[in-house]
Amino acid sequence: MATFNLTPFDHSTFILTGIPGLEAAHVWISIPVSTFYICSLFGNFMILFVVGKEQTLHKPMYLMVCMLALTDIITSASIVPKALCIFWFKLKGITVGACLTQMFFLHTSTVMHSAVLVTMAFDRYVAICNPLRYSTILTNARIAKLGLIGLLRAVLCTLPLPLLLSRQPFCANRIIPHMYCDHMAVAKMSCGDITVNRMYGLVAVIVVMALDLTLISLSYIMIIRAVLRISSKKAHQKALNTCTAHICVILTSYSPFLFSTLTHRFGQGIAPYIVIILANLYFLLPPMLNPIIYGAKIKKLRDKVVKYTCRR
Structure with a gap:
């Protein structure tokens, strides 16, 4: 993994x-962490393999599931290997450059994950509200463009975080009470003024999450309006069932993220280990649960996964 070479402290280390x-x-904590990680890698790589092998799955819905799987892999891979090194081998040192790099990939994948959920909400809106135009509105090429736009937004939003920190003087005490290089945890190691870092990090979270949640909410308001116009109860159920997997992924993704962000910034009375465990759940649970949710809810994908699993 490449590292940022933007600070005179590149060869010094932080202690996680x-x-x-x-x-x-x-050691005991490492057992569920490694289990979640293995399940996450297996499930997400299985989805990528199956969709890649099956020509019948080369459609917008499955491409978006693959995009979600990629962000999940990057998110968990950014923190779990280093965390296991800490748990198993007491390898707590991390260079400043590696720390900033980890921070960049971690937060970029988080923002990209949110962008993929917005794209999926748009997909569900078109599928239910404009089903006859679905194939013309949502083509593979358009999904790829939306993915590139989401990636560009994620990079532009996240890049200032390590750049701002690279200009900060760090104190002699470089002990970070965390499993990974979280932006605010690293910023607190600085001897300088971190007002800009603090404000930018908070504004970026609020703007990105508020925008994405607003777009997702608008999509579902339009979906509910369209469903209520349908007279058949069977059609109601069928339309809503197409959204079940996406809604489950939204709940498993945004709920722990928002809760851990709020407790990290404003939960001064909460024990530090509780705050850190909550933050880690966001990076461990969704990557493991998302393949299970989509594998269980999308029949065609589930059948193909079973086919390749049984074959092997």
Whole structure:
């Protein structure tokens, strides 16, 4: 993994403590962490493999599922290997350059994950509200363009975070009470003024999440209006069933993220290890659950996964 070479402290190190207060239980904590990670990699790579192999799955819906799988792989791979090194081998040191690089990939994949969920909401809106035009509105090429736009937005939103930190003087005490290089956790190691870092990080989270949640909400308002116009109850159920997987993924993604963000910034009275565990759940649970949700809810995808799994 490449590292940012933007600071005179590149060859010095930070110390990641893991989960402060639970150091004695690190080996036990590593068991669910490694299990979630293995399940996440297996499920997401299986989806990528199956969609890649099956020509009948080369359609917008499955391409978006693949985009989600890629962001999940990058998110979990950004933090879990280093976390396991801390838990198993006590390798707590990380160079400043590697720390900023980890931060960049972690937050970029988070923003990209949100953009994919917005694209999926748009897909469900078109499928239910304009079904006759679905194939002309949502082509593979258009989905690819939306993915590139989402990636560009993620990079532009995230890049200032490590760039701003690279200009900060870091204090002698470089112990980060965390499993990974979270933006605010690293910023607090600075001896300089971090007002700009603090404000930019908060504004970026609010703007990105508020915009994405607004677009998703608007899509579902339009979907509900369209469904209510349908007289048949069977048609109601069929239309809403097409949204079930997406709604489940939204709940598993945004709920822990928003909760951990709020507790990290405003939960001064909460024990630090609880805040860190909540933050880690966001990066561990959705990557593991998303392949299960889509595999269970999308019959065609489920059948193909079973076909290749049984064959092997």
